[in-house]
Amino acid sequence: MLKNDLYLRALEGKPVKRPPVWMMRQAGRYLPSYLKLQEKYDFFTRCETPELVAEITCLPIDELEPDAAILFSDILVVPRAMGFPIEIVSGSGPVFGKTITKPEEAFHFDALQALESLDYVMQGIKATLQKLENRVPLIGFSGAPWTLFCYMIEGKGSRDFSKAKAFCYQHPEAAAHVLEVLTDIVIAYLKEQIRSGVHAVQVFDSWAGLLGPEDFFTYSFPYLKRISEEVSEAPVVLFAKGAWYALEQLAWSTQASALSVDWAVKPEYARKATRHGITLQGNFDPSRLLSPVSEIREKTREMIRRFGKDRYIVNLGHGILPHVPVAHAKAFIDTVKTYGEAS
Amino acid sequence: MLKNDLYLRALEGKPVKRPPVWMMRQAGRYLPSYLKLQEKYDFFTRCETPELVAEITCLPIDELEPDAAILFSDILVVPRAMGFPIEIVSGSGPVFGKTITKPEEAFHFDALQALESLDYVMQGIKATLQKLENRVPLIGFSGAPWTLFCYMIEGKGSRDFSKAKAFCYQHPEAAAHVLEVLTDIVIAYLKEQIRSGVHAVQVFDSWAGLLGPEDFFTYSFPYLKRISEEVSEAPVVLFAKGAWYALEQLAWSTQASALSVDWAVKPEYARKATRHGITLQGNFDPSRLLSPVSEIREKTREMIRRFGKDRYIVNLGHGILPHVPVAHAKAFIDTVKTYGEAS
Numbered sequence: 001m002l003k004n005d006l007y008l009r010a011l012e013g014k015p016v017k018r019p020p021v022w023m024m025r026q027a028g029r030y031l032p033s034y035l036k037l038q039e040k041y042d043f044f045t046r047c048e049t050p051e052l053v054a055e056i057t058c059l060p061i062d063e064l065e066p067d068a069a070i071l072f073s074d075i076l077v078v079p080r081a082m083g084f085p086i087e088i089v090s091g092s093g094p095v096f097g098k099t100i101t102k103p104e105e106a107f108h109f110d111a112l113q114a115l116e117s118l119d120y121v122m123q124g125i126k127a128t129l130q131k132l133e134n135r136v137p138l139i140g141f142s143g144a145p146w147t148l149f150c151y152m153i154e155g156k157g158s159r160d161f162s163k164a165k166a167f168c169y170q171h172p173e174a175a176a177h178v179l180e181v182l183t184d185i186v187i188a189y190l191k192e193q194i195r196s197g198v199h200a201v202q203v204f205d206s207w208a209g210l211l212g213p214e215d216f217f218t219y220s221f222p223y224l225k226r227i228s229e230e231v232s233e234a235p236v237v238l239f240a241k242g243a244w245y246a247l248e249q250l251a252w253s254t255q256a257s258a259l260s261v262d263w264a265v266k267p268e269y270a271r272k273a274t275r276h277g278i279t280l281q282g283n284f285d286p287s288r289l290l291s292p293v294s295e296i297r298e299k300t301r302e303m304i305r306r307f308g309k310d311r312y313i314v315n316l317g318h319g320i321l322p323h324v325p326v327a328h329a330k331a332f333i334d335t336v337k338t339y340g341e342a343s
Numbered sequence: 344m345l346k347n348d349l350y351l352r353a354l355e356g357k358p359v360k361r362p363p364v365w366m367m368r369q370a371g372r373y374l375p376s377y378l379k380l381q382e383k384y385d386f387f388t389r390c391e392t393p394e395l396v397a398e399i400t401c402l403p404i405d406e407l408e409p410d411a412a413i414l415f416s417d418i419l420v421v422p423r424a425m426g427f428p429i430e431i432v433s434g435s436g437p438v439f440g441k442t443i444t445k446p447e448e449a450f451h452f453d454a455l456q457a458l459e460s461l462d463y464v465m466q467g468i469k470a471t472l473q474k475l476e477n478r479v480p481l482i483g484f485s486g487a488p489w490t491l492f493c494y495m496i497e498g499k500g501s502r503d504f505s506k507a508k509a510f511c512y513q514h515p516e517a518a519a520h521v522l523e524v525l526t527d528i529v530i531a532y533l534k535e536q537i538r539s540g541v542h543a544v545q546v547f548d549s550w551a552g553l554l555g556p557e558d559f560f561t562y563s564f565p566y567l568k569r570i571s572e573e574v575s576e577a578p579v580v581l582f583a584k585g586a587w588y589a590l591e592q593l594a595w596s597t598q599a600s601a602l603s604v605d606w607a608v609k610p611e612y613a614r615k616a617t618r619h620g621i622t623l624q625g626n627f628d629p630s631r632l633l634s635p636v637s638e639i640r641e642k643t644r645e646m647i648r649r650f651g652k653d654r655y656i657v658n659l660g661h662g663i664l665p666h667v668p669v670a671h672a673k674a675f676i677d678t679v680k681t682y683g684e685a686s
Contacts, residue, residue, distance in 0.1 A: 285555045290512055
């Protein structure tokens with residue numbers, strides 16, 4: 001049914017002529033067409049209106065033609081659905097109107113109710129699939145339990161999320177409870193996305209790398225593992241940003257179909273650490289899209305050579321930056337799409 | 344002459360009964376005695392008044408008795424001496440009144456003049472040595488060229504320093520020139536600190552880890568290496584935060600006496616990557632000082648067992664956090680000081 005199933009083939013480990021490519025945050029602020037909608041509708045209106053979700057998700061597909069679409073949404077829709085009021089403050093990011101400050105507060109979340117109020121995401125998926133007309137697969141996603149927990153304790157972005165970490169150290173049972181409940185919600189949420197039609201799902205653990213190795217295996221890994229095991233209806237991609245030390249276990253002790261890696265990881269290290277046993281996704285330095293176009297082309301080709309064309313999904317090592325020229329993003333994608341042709 | 348030379352013995356690789364301990368930013372905001380001085384004097388007054396430098400540097404020595412003192416100062420005194428006005432904005436950190444925005448602006452720095460205006464640091468060292476009365480060694484320091492460059496381009500803290508990275512990619516010659524000049528200044532500055540009496544120096548490359556491996560070896564490593572080679576009058580400790588992928592080269596292709604490592608690095612990984620060939624310093628997660636005291640003690644002992652007591656300097660993986668209780672910092676230090684005694 002899909003006209004382009006390269007992304008799914010790479011997830012399944014099937015041989016490909018060239019690797020698929022898409023970009024994290026490809027429907028984002030570097031696109032003038034997105035900025036126009038940003039002027040008209042506030043952030044959560046954009047996330048919660050199925051027609052806008054479909055329109056925004058398809059902007060980069062129309063304009064840049066990557067090999068996969070990712071649903072326009074945000075990891076914070078989950079805590080919002082759980083009753084945390086969130087405001088997006090321009091220039092400084094999300095600010096929560098409420099946080100978990102005491103261990104007692106950790107025991108009052110209703111997973112099922114949260115899920116019901118996320119029905120607009122499912123409507124957004126259906127509207128997007130219609131608009132996509134099977135051109136490329138649609139990726140659903142969720143924040144990882146640890147990363148969502150960070151925001152629910154800290155209430156905003158942080159360089160170290162030390163409040164969230166301190167909560168874990170001081171109230172281990174309450175922390176484990178919140179992380180378990182979040183895991184339940186994330187699993188149900190991703191299953192529902194798959195039922196609504198997404199072809200694969202990605203779990204973003206943006207703050208994994210703030211945890212030392214032992215803490216990662218306490219506060220993040222078990223929950224990522226459980227998600228990968230229980231969401232069996234479609235491929236699961238895990239992105240534990242910064243957790244380079246856990247690549248082997250993420251590859252071999254979870255049921256993930258692929259791992260996304262950040263740009264601090266050399267391709268050779270990532271392949272060796274995962275014992276060539278899993279599809280890898282990444283890891284072009286987002287800042288590198290600010291290089292001259294000739295260098296973007298050269299470094300993209302080199303990256304593919306180093307990862308190898310099979311079991312590989314070309315992507316950035318994190319989200320695309322707002323001030324990247326569209327022509328540079330296009331050069332990145334086009335270089336992948338012509339990979340292997342006479343160069 | 345020194346009553347306690349444990350830190351210097353560890354740097355030289357000599358056997359010790361127990362490893363030395365100190366904490367990055369040990370003269371900082373977690374200390375009530377420091378907060379009192381913070382209320383009375385603004386940041387640069389504290390850095391630039393030799394009597395205050397001596398007083399602040401000695402606060403943790405008097406109160407917590409670690410095995411080394413680190414001069415109270417800031418990495419930004421160097422760009423400030425180079426003509427960049429800097430304001431410390433409470434809650435959001437340093438803000439530069441001027442930045443390098445065009446490649447032409449990269450060619451107008453006078454290293455020698457900058458150094459002259461840093462004479463107050465040398466006066467601070469002399470005043471501190473008097474006050475220390477040879478109790479422990481005094482560590483001098485500087486920001487690394489790459490990290491100073493980041494601030495000089497970006498003008499403030501940043502999650503990705505993408506402007507600084509873009510400047511490198513778009514104007515490689517101008518970037519290399521600034522980095523070379525900064526290296527000259529850092530070398531002269533550290534040599535002058537040593538002449539003034541510090542026993543060792545540490546170079547802080549706080550933003551090294553924002554660079555992918557290739558970029559690190561272009562924009563950071565060569566300058567760290569040159570500093571380690573040319574500053575031969577006292578031991579040089581390099582702290583390339585986040586550059587876990589470069590530990591082997593930092594250990595074996597520079598003249599550093601020790602490497603400081605952050606808390607994402609397992610002790611076993613750090614030892615193996617450096618082929619047991621260099622003194623290591625670190626790497627207790629600063630957030631972990633917010634754990635209950637019994638856990639701080641246990642994890643500190645475990646860390647020492649894993650690094651091994653020789654060729655090891657106990658420290659945090661980054662600076663101590665402002666909201667750490669003094670009793671917790673003291674528990675950390677005392678645990679090291681009683682290591683090996685009946686426990």
